[in-house]
Amino acid sequence: MKSKLIITCAISGAEVMKEHNQAVPYSINEMVQQAKSAYDAGASIIHLHARYDDGAPTQDKDRYDVIIKAIQKACPDVIIQVSTGGAVGMSRDERIAVLDVNPEMATLDCGTLNFGGDDIFVNTENDIKYFAKTMQDDHVKYEMECFEKGHIDLTKRLIKKGYLQPPFHYSFVLGVVGGMTGEERDFHFLRESLPENATYSVAGIGRYEFPLAELAIQYGGHVRVGLEDNIYIEKGVLAKSNGQLVDKVVQIAKQYGREIASPYETRKILGMEN
Numbered sequence: 001m002k003s004k005l006i007i008t009c010a011i012s013g014a015e016v017m018k019e020h021n022q023a024v025p026y027s028i029n030e031m032v033q034q035a036k037s038a039y040d041a042g043a044s045i046i047h048l049h050a051r052y053d054d055g056a057p058t059q060d061k062d063r064y065d066v067i068i069k070a071i072q073k074a075c076p077d078v079i080i081q082v083s084t085g086g087a088v089g090m091s092r093d094e095r096i097a098v099l100d101v102n103p104e105m106a107t108l109d110c111g112t113l114n115f116g117g118d119d120i121f122v123n124t125e126n127d128i129k130y131f132a133k134t135m136q137d138d139h140v141k142y143e144m145e146c147f148e149k150g151h152i153d154l155t156k157r158l159i160k161k162g163y164l165q166p167p168f169h170y171s172f173v174l175g176v177v178g179g180m181t182g183e184e185r186d187f188h189f190l191r192e193s194l195p196e197n198a199t200y201s202v203a204g205i206g207r208y209e210f211p212l213a214e215l216a217i218q219y220g221g222h223v224r225v226g227l228e229d230n231i232y233i234e235k236g237v238l239a240k241s242n243g244q245l246v247d248k249v250v251q252i253a254k255q256y257g258r259e260i261a262s263p264y265e266t267r268k269i270l271g272m273e274n
C-alpha cells in the first residue's frame with residue numbers, strides 16, 4: 001500500500017521575482033501569507049529561502065529566524081525545511097549560516113550543475129560532506145536534492161563510505177536548464193536508481209511541475225510544488241498563490257485515491273520522530 005502523500009511547498013525561492021509573479025513573497029508578512037496558503041491547502045513541509053523586503057535572497061540566520069517564528073505562529077505544526085542551496089554564487093560559508101537557526105529540516109544539494117547562462121550551482125564532493133556532517137551533528141533532517149542521475153550516484157558512493165546516514169530522503173529537481181529534464185523516462189530512471197528503502201519527492205521546474213507530480217502520486221513518491229519552481233497554474237495563467245499550486249496537487253491525488261499526509265504523518269514517514 002502506498003503511504004500518504006507528502007506535499008512540500010517551495011514558497012519563495014532565491015531567483016524568482018515579483019516581476020515574474022506578484023505572489024512571490026519577500027517581506028515577513030508575505031512569507032507568512034504564502035506559507036499559510038500552502039499549509040491550509042495541504043502542504044506539510046515549507047521549503048524556505050529567506051529574502052529581504054526588496055527581494056534580495058539571504059542566508060542570514062537572523063532573517064531566517066524571524067521568518068520561521070512568524071510562519072510557526074500561523075502554522076504551528078508545519079515542518080520548515082530551510083535551503084542550504086541559497087542563491088547561485090553564494091559561498092559555502094554563506095550558505096551554511098542558516099543552520100545556526102537549528103532548523104528541523106534542510107536541503108542537501110548533491111552535485112554541481114550549470115544553472116543557465118554563465119551561472120554554475122557549485123556543490124563539490126567536499127561541500128556535500130561538510131554540509132552533511134554539520135547537519136548530522138546538529139540532528140537536522142536532510143533532503144538530498146539531485147538534479148540529475150550522477151548526483152544520485154555520488155550519494156551512493158558517500159553512503160558506502162559512511163558520510164551519509166539513513167533514513168534517506170531524496171528530492172529530484174528536474175527541468176533546470178543545465179540539469180536533467182523531467183520527462184517520464186527521466187522520472188523512472190531516477191526512482192529506479194535509488195538506494196533501497198529511500199523515500200523521494202519530485203520537484204518539476206516550469207511545465208514539468210504537474211506531470212511529474214502526477215507520476216509521483218501514481219508511483220508512491222512525494223511531491224514538491226511552489227512558486228520557486230513554477231509560476232503558472234496552467235499554461236499561460238499565473239498562479240494566484242502557493243496555496244493554489246498545492247491545491248491542484250491535492251485534486252490530482254484525490255483522483256488516484258492518495259491521501260495527504262499531515263505534518264505529524266510526514267515526520268513519521270520520513271523517520272523524524274524522536
Ligand code: KMH
Binds near residue numbers: 013015107109121145
Ligand atoms: N537557488 C538554487 C541555486 C536548495 O534550495 O537547496 C538552489 C536551490 C537548492 O534552490
Ligand code: ZN
Binds near residue numbers: 013
Ligand atoms: Zn530551493
